[in-house]
Amino acid sequence: MESLIPVINKLQEVFNAVGSDVIQLPQIVVIGTQSSGKSSVLENLVGKDFLPRGAGVVTRRPLVLQLIYTAKDDREIRQHECGVEAEEWGRFLHNKIKVFTDFDEIREEIERETERMSGVNKGICPEPISLKIFSPRVLTLTLVDLPGITKVPVGDQPEDIEFQIRDLCLKYIGNPNSIILAVTAANTDLATSEALKLAREVDPDGHRTLAVVTKLDLMDHGTDAVDALCGRIIPVKLGIVGVVNRSQADINHKKGIQDALRDEASFLQKRYPSLASRSGTPYLARTLNRLLMHHIRDCLPELKTRVNVMAAQFQQLLNSFGDEVADKPQLLLQIITKFAAAYCNTIEGTAKNIETTELCGGARICYIFHEAFGRTLKLVDPLGGLTELDILTAIRNATGPRPALFVPEVSFELLVKRQIRRLEEPGLRCIELVHEELQRIIQHCGTQQEMLRFPKLHERIVDVITSLLRRRLPVTNQMVENLVAIELAYINTKHPDFEEAKLIYRGLTDELCDGPDHRKTAIQNAAAAAATNKQVKIGSTHSSALSSGDGLSDSAWNLGNWSRIGAKGDAANESNTHLVAAQPGMSQPPSAPGSVTQSPSRRGINLLDEVPTVPSGRRLTPHEQRECVIIEKLIRSYFLIVRKNIQDSVPKAIMHFLVNYVKDNLQSELVSHLYKQEEIDKLLDESEQIAARRREASEMLMALQKASLIISEIRETHLW
Numbered sequence: 001m002e003s004l005i006p007v008i009n010k011l012q013e014v015f016n017a018v019g020s021d022v023i024q025l026p027q028i029v030v031i032g033t034q035s036s037g038k039s040s041v042l043e044n045l046v047g048k049d050f051l052p053r054g055a056g057v058v059t060r061r062p063l064v065l066q067l068i069y070t071a072k073d074d075r076e077i078r079q080h081e082c083g084v085e086a087e088e089w090g091r092f093l094h095n096k097i098k099v100f101t102d103f104d105e106i107r108e109e110i111e112r113e114t115e116r117m118s119g120v121n122k123g124i125c126p127e128p129i130s131l132k133i134f135s136p137r138v139l140t141l142t143l144v145d146l147p148g149i150t151k152v153p154v155g156d157q158p159e160d161i162e163f164q165i166r167d168l169c170l171k172y173i174g175n176p177n178s179i180i181l182a183v184t185a186a187n188t189d190l191a192t193s194e195a196l197k198l199a200r201e202v203d204p205d206g207h208r209t210l211a212v213v214t215k216l217d218l219m220d221h222g223t224d225a226v227d228a229l230c231g232r233i234i235p236v237k238l239g240i241v242g243v244v245n246r247s248q249a250d251i252n253h254k255k256g257i258q259d260a261l262r263d264e265a266s267f268l269q270k271r272y273p274s275l276a277s278r279s280g281t282p283y284l285a286r287t288l289n290r291l292l293m294h295h296i297r298d299c300l301p302e303l304k305t306r307v308n309v310m311a312a313q314f315q316q317l318l319n320s321f322g323d324e325v326a327d328k329p330q331l332l333l334q335i336i337t338k339f340a341a342a343y344c345n346t347i348e349g350t351a352k353n354i355e356t357t358e359l360c361g362g363a364r365i366c367y368i369f370h371e372a373f374g375r376t377l378k379l380v381d382p383l384g385g386l387t388e389l390d391i392l393t394a395i396r397n398a399t400g401p402r403p404a405l406f407v408p409e410v411s412f413e414l415l416v417k418r419q420i421r422r423l424e425e426p427g428l429r430c431i432e433l434v435h436e437e438l439q440r441i442i443q444h445c446g447t448q449q450e451m452l453r454f455p456k457l458h459e460r461i462v463d464v465i466t467s468l469l470r471r472r473l474p475v476t477n478q479m480v481e482n483l484v485a486i487e488l489a490y491i492n493t494k495h496p497d498f499e500e501a502k503l504i505y506r507g508l509t510d511e512l513c514d515g516p517d518h519r520k521t522a523i524q525n526a527a528a529a530a531a532t533n534k535q536v537k538i539g540s541t542h543s544s545a546l547s548s549g550d551g552l553s554d555s556a557w558n559l560g561n562w563s564r565i566g567a568k569g570d571a572a573n574e575s576n577t578h579l580v581a582a583q584p585g586m587s588q589p590p591s592a593p594g595s596v597t598q599s600p601s602r603r604g605i606n607l608l609d610e611v612p613t614v615p616s617g618r619r620l621t622p623h624e625q626r627e628c629v630i631i632e633k634l635i636r637s638y639f640l641i642v643r644k645n646i647q648d649s650v651p652k653a654i655m656h657f658l659v660n661y662v663k664d665n666l667q668s669e670l671v672s673h674l675y676k677q678e679e680i681d682k683l684l685d686e687s688e689q690i691a692a693r694r695r696e697a698s699e700m701l702m703a704l705q706k707a708s709l710i711i712s713e714i715r716e717t718h719l720w
Contacts, residue, residue: 008025011707023306024177025175027064027175028178028179029144029172030042031169031173031183031199032148032194033184034148036183038145038183039053041183042065044243045141045281050106051110057148061114061117062172063110064128066131067139068133069135088101088133088135088137090106090134091134094130121155122156123161139285141285142292144178149162170198170201180199182196182199183195183212184196185215185218186225191234196234206236207237209236210239210241211241212242214242214243214245216244216267216272217244229241229272229279242268242272243280244280245260246260261282304711307704307711311701311704318698328684332683333675339451340666342445343465346360346441346444355444360440361437365434365659373426380643382636383632384422385419386418394411395408397411398410412631415635416635417488421488423643423646424484431476434658434659438662439469442461442462442465453690454683454686456685460673468665468669469662479653483649483653498638
């Protein structure tokens, strides 16, 4: 058991050397309010005056105090640790060379080191001072002296000095492997103890809290601390120990520690005879030594496991940083090959680190092809942007000056090409999305440790791949545009899937083959309807022309229909005469038929207003409706065929000209641009951050390995 505390001291020294507290070691943490007597308790335990004294906050940095019992006849340890013949000495971790045999020098060194880190004001610093004291008069202990708890800042202390000290205390006593030594002055109410309050916050069950009541000799006359020491006021599981410290007058008169300990024992025998055997500094030292040894025994198995686990973690971290670069050309080729393989595997879906939060790589490209692009094409209406007026106008423009008996094929081609062109934009947008994903894969593969280790190489790799993708973008765009242009170049009305054309042709053939009687009846009905329409249109035109002087209203379209019926003779001339006369600024037509009438000024007649247009409110005739329906069916049927072709061919073109090309040529592109002798040293210039982290990981790994070796020296039989 006695060998456990030196083991912890060795571990503490190892981890303090690397400046890390990743392992929570068992130790005794001393907390208390300012001027409660913490420093005096520590000096009594050591038996020497070595701590700074004064008014206000004196302890401004944590002091890790390792007391090591050294027998007087143990010359081997003295020669190894001290190098000089001395009964008692001290050594600081920040100054390992010098050995302090004068405890006044130890006090001065503590003051200098405190001012070096905390400044000359009354501020505090969380960085600890580590001090080892070797003496035959001490019991082996490890204690941490913390700044006294204060409430109000004094002098040039910061306004949040209370919270700074509180956070510092909680940091140390929050260690579950620590024993809390809560110091409280006897001349204050124990219920108001800030030390016990903080201890209860982190140790509500009190399994690792020991209370110390100081200044028993300064209590008011007629009062005593029996109830407090017996735990009747506030029970503490590990016990409450009363001590008597030196007063400031004793310190000023250079009263020795040994004399103070004798006076303490005499006072306790006189005032607290029943509690004298369980009070005083010697009893406190033995109690702390026993508690610490048992606590270390309980914590050691978990501590050993923790050290081994962390050693494995830091070994893995160090491996991820890589070794020092020996053969740079070979390393560069390895990194390029590894990056190219990771890039291609991400596209193929065979990467080691597969994303589970979002689609990436090939899966996202597949989603773009079959979900985004396919859904966009389905939203393109085959007749979007086409009105019946557009269709009818195209039909009439395709017939020229002659009236058409059947729907002209030219109008169908004109309109369907207009609709097919609308498929080009979704295809180009699909290319953009795939290009963005290929660019995004670079960043996904750039999280490899080699890329973080060599940032300049990572930048050049990104530039090369970005340039390659940028060069392939116009080629792919041109191919998709060509696919649409191919569809526009030849409208294949004999396409096997173009069933609408066959059905319409079959319907017209059946209608013409119904027999002569049916055709005769149909012709007679058409002639009667034409005669009726002619009379109605002539009257409507005449009345409209007389009643309106600034436009033709819907008579312009009626005039066109009437003219296309082929009316001859006086009716047509009369209608034209009324129409021309109704226009303002136009002279009456002469009686000679077929002559051209000009105004006195011999200006040309403006016929632009008389171009037949379809008024938006006019209802189409059955023949016109039939023509529009036929064209719409043909456009819809052929558009769906082309859309199916585009939906199938655009992803194939993108895969061939962009994705597969990049996969096949990525490694050769990287090698040709990066593997140059004059650039290798620059590209493999390691990041300073990675180099610093490698050094830290290496130091920590060495410390953990050394700690594991120290712990492994303890045999199970030593624990009991």
